[in-house]
Amino acid sequence: MTVKIQVENLTKIFGRNPKTVLTRLKNGDSKDAIFKETGHTVGLNNVSFEVNTGETFVIMGLSGSGKSTLARCLNLLNTPTEGKIHVDGSNIVEYNKNELREFRQKKVGMVFQHFGLFTHRTVIGNVEYGLEVRGVSTQERSEIAKKTLDTVGLEGWEYRYPRELSGGMRQRVGLARALANDPDILLMDEPFSALDPLIRRDMQLELLDIQAKLKKTIVFITHDVNEAFKLGDRVAVMKDGVIEQIGVPEEILAQPANDYIADFVQDVDKTKILQAKNIMVKPNALVSLKDGLKVAVKEMQTNGISSVFVVDSERKLQGLVTIDDTIAAIKEGKTLKEILIKEYETTSAGTCIQELIPIATYKKYPIAVVDEENKFMGIIMRVSVLAALI
Amino acid sequence: MTNFPAAISFKIGIYVEYFVKWLMKYYGNVFDAIGASILWFLLNIEKFLIWLPWWIFVLVIFIMGWRIKKFMAGLLYAALLILIGGFGYWELMMSTLAVVLISVVISVVIGIPLGIFITYNAKIEVFMKPTLDAMQTMPSFVYLIPALLLFGLGKVPAVFATTIYSLPPMIRLTELGVRNVPKEMVEAAHAFGSSKWQTLVKVQLPQALPTIMTGINQTTMMALAMVVISSMIGAKGLGMEVLIAISRIDIARGFESGLSIVILAIIIDRLSQGIANRYKIPEK
Numbered sequence: 317m318t319v320k321i322q323v324e325n326l327t328k329i330f331g332r333n334p335k336t337v338l339t340r341l342k343n344g345d346s347k348d349a350i351f352k353e354t355g356h357t358v359g360l361n362n363v364s365f366e367v368n369t370g371e372t373f374v375i376m377g378l379s380g381s382g383k384s385t386l387a388r389c390l391n392l393l394n395t396p397t398e399g400k401i402h403v404d405g406s407n408i409v410e411y412n413k414n415e416l417r418e419f420r421q422k423k424v425g426m427v428f429q430h431f432g433l434f435t436h437r438t439v440i441g442n443v444e445y446g447l448e449v450r451g452v453s454t455q456e457r458s459e460i461a462k463k464t465l466d467t468v469g470l471e472g473w474e475y476r477y478p479r480e481l482s483g484g485m486r487q488r489v490g491l492a493r494a495l496a497n498d499p500d501i502l503l504m505d506e507p508f509s510a511l512d513p514l515i516r517r518d519m520q521l522e523l524l525d526i527q528a529k530l531k532k533t534i535v536f537i538t539h540d541v542n543e544a545f546k547l548g549d550r551v552a553v554m555k556d557g558v559i560e561q562i563g564v565p566e567e568i569l570a571q572p573a574n575d576y577i578a579d580f581v582q583d584v585d586k587t588k589i590l591q592a593k594n595i596m597v598k599p600n601a602l603v604s605l606k607d608g609l610k611v612a613v614k615e616m617q618t619n620g621i622s623s624v625f626v627v628d629s630e631r632k633l634q635g636l637v638t639i640d641d642t643i644a645a646i647k648e649g650k651t652l653k654e655i656l657i658k659e660y661e662t663t664s665a666g667t668c669i670q671e672l673i674p675i676a677t678y679k680k681y682p683i684a685v686v687d688e689e690n691k692f693m694g695i696i697m698r699v700s701v702l703a704a705l706i
Numbered sequence: 707m708t709n710f711p712a713a714i715s716f717k718i719g720i721y722v723e724y725f726v727k728w729l730m731k732y733y734g735n736v737f738d739a740i741g742a743s744i745l746w747f748l749l750n751i752e753k754f755l756i757w758l759p760w761w762i763f764v765l766v767i768f769i770m771g772w773r774i775k776k777f778m779a780g781l782l783y784a785a786l787l788i789l790i791g792g793f794g795y796w797e798l799m800m801s802t803l804a805v806v807l808i809s810v811v812i813s814v815v816i817g818i819p820l821g822i823f824i825t826y827n828a829k830i831e832v833f834m835k836p837t838l839d840a841m842q843t844m845p846s847f848v849y850l851i852p853a854l855l856l857f858g859l860g861k862v863p864a865v866f867a868t869t870i871y872s873l874p875p876m877i878r879l880t881e882l883g884v885r886n887v888p889k890e891m892v893e894a895a896h897a898f899g900s901s902k903w904q905t906l907v908k909v910q911l912p913q914a915l916p917t918i919m920t921g922i923n924q925t926t927m928m929a930l931a932m933v934v935i936s937s938m939i940g941a942k943g944l945g946m947e948v949l950i951a952i953s954r955i956d957i958a959r960g961f962e963s964g965l966s967i968v969i970l971a972i973i974i975d976r977l978s979q980g981i982a983n984r985y986k987i988p989e990k
């Protein structure tokens with residue numbers, strides 16, 4: 317895993333004399349106080365993070381928290397007041413005019429909230445724009461543009477104008493325009509916020525699809541938690557120009573760093589985010605085939621449970637025995653193998669809790685979590701599934 | 707105590723006079739050269755328009771009216787032109803048209819770059835805005851004075867005065883058009899690594915084109931209005947006819963020449979507005 321973008325102590329202040337406000341900010345003055353006393357707006361305050369190659373990094377936060385400012389610093393539409401932004405190891409803040417233009421032409425594409433399409437150009441004219449600016453030949457750029465339009469599902473619309481398209485289709489054009497340059501990095505500033513919920517969902521799935529194929533490094537901005545958790549490999553939560561927490565979605569959901577974030581994530585549908593591995597537990601008792609019946613009884617009795625999973629010497633799951641069956645088997649002289657019950661549910665670590673709800677509510681045994689080789693990893697109690705629903 | 711005190715008196719006019727004299731003394735040949743080239747263009751355009759067989763001109767206007775507006779409009783414009791010819795004003799109309807055309811061309815050539823320049827220089831705008839306001843609200847006669855001083859009597863000062871009077875809407879509307887290009891669109895252009903020039907040529911100007919075309923329409927109308935007045939300093943044309951009619955209190959002649967100017971104004975306005983509308987980018 318290599319680092320694609322490394323942001324170090326990035327600060328952005330809007331106003332007449334941003335530098336003069338820096339010391340106040342460093343002394344810990346609040347955003348409100350600085351605005352009241354100096355008229356400067358703190359957009360970003362000492363932000364640091366890294367984005368890995370091929371990762372979808374989501375920046376989430378309420379309106380005005382500095383998300384756009386941050387995204388726009390990454391292609392220098394906003395000039396940082398202080399701090400460094402390394403992309404592939406070189407600090408883009410120090411780029412001269414030509415280096416910056418080349419960086420924008422080749423390395424980074426942007427998708428805008430209100431699409432930002434050129435209304436005087438056709439769909440294909442929009443998609444060709446970046447290539448045109450780079451001086452790619454007419455024929456080549458029309459080929460590339462057509463291919464890119466196919467990728468986003470807009471074949472046949474090449475010679476229409478943006479005004480003839482629905483919102484969802486317009487944003488596909490926006491996406492195609494960014495992709496046509498084949499940049500390593502995609503900056504997407506609330507690209508789906510202006511769309512209807514149903515279309516938004518389609519676009520999210522489409523983006524996941526495209527990303528699975530193209531493996532870009534995506535910085536995705538949203539104020540919608542569900543969108544953030546659905547798309548993000550990792551999520552950063554912002555407030556007042558500060559990153560409050562960075563982590564994988566489950567982490568932020570399970571351990572919100574403060575009340576602001578807890579508030580933020582409270583209306584997330586947890587069952588879609590949390591996976592089996594997040595709620596599974598290591599069982600207190602586990603019996604191996606070679607242990608025999610007596611050990612099994614003892615394990616169950618000492619732990620006060622009525623059934624136990626049985627594994628072989630390689631920890632592969634073999635089945636489950638109940639305490640009643642085991643005691644009966646000792647009397648009848650049967651072996652552990654003979655009384656194994658196979659009617660239990662197994663699941664993989666990456667399964668969403670949502671999918672576990674039906675099996676958890678009807679079955680009397682815990683759910684076993686196994687890996688691809690059927691090795692036993694842990695169990696999920698019915699109560700933990702139900703707890704996640706609340 | 708009711709009369710204004712004689713002790714308070716300013717003599718500014720004399721300095722303006724000095725300035726103009728100084729200009730004439732040291733840059734006289736510059737103005738001569740400018741005057742000569744304007745005159746050359748003007749005479750050639752005028753010669754061409756008068757050389758053009760009348761029915762070709764009528765046909766061209768008819769087709770333009772038909773294409774740009776509708777068939778009936780084309781027919782009407784053609785009939786109105788024939789009416790002007792019937793008054794005996796064909797050649798005078800062409801002279802007027804020549805002055806209007808060249809003034810509009812000069813206004814466009816100066817106004818568009820200046821308008822763009824102002825958008826990029828907020829400081830200049832602070833001083834340009836009142837200047838443009840003044841240029842537009844000043845009685846148009848006033849422009850005759852510097853025109854006279856710099857170029858004497860004749861066609862050239864008429865073009866000069868007409869151009870100055872018709873220039874402001876060109877500058878203003880270019881600036882308005884470029885400034886009003888949606889911010890996100892300009893940012894998109896930047897985000898894809900466009901240079902300033904590319905952003906201007908590929909995004910801002912095409913977006914501003916409808917407004918610029920409206921500017922050309924307004925400039926043309928202003929020029930036509932001014933051309934009548936500038937005939938006071940010796941430009942031959944329909945305006946001069948009106949002046950002569952007024953001085954002789956010749957009502958018939960005044961009516962015919964006045965009507966001709968109105969007709970010309972209507973045709974030019976409708977046609978240029980029609981062209982401007984074609985460049986409108988529909989929103990939905």
Ligand SMILES: Nc1ncnc2c1ncn2[C@@H]1O[C@H](COP(=O)(O)OP(=O)(O)O)[C@@H](O)[C@H]1O
Pocket residue numbers: 330331357358359377378379380381382383384385386
């Ligand atoms: N160009 C600007 N000039 C002044 N203040 C700005 C500018 N852009 C953003 N801000 C301010 O910076 C803060 C963060 O804005 P923004 O990054 O747009 O937030 P978000 O995208 O999270 O809604 C806000 O307080 C906003 O008012």
Ligand SMILES: [Mg+2]
Pocket residue numbers: 383384385506
């Ligand atoms: Mg924003």
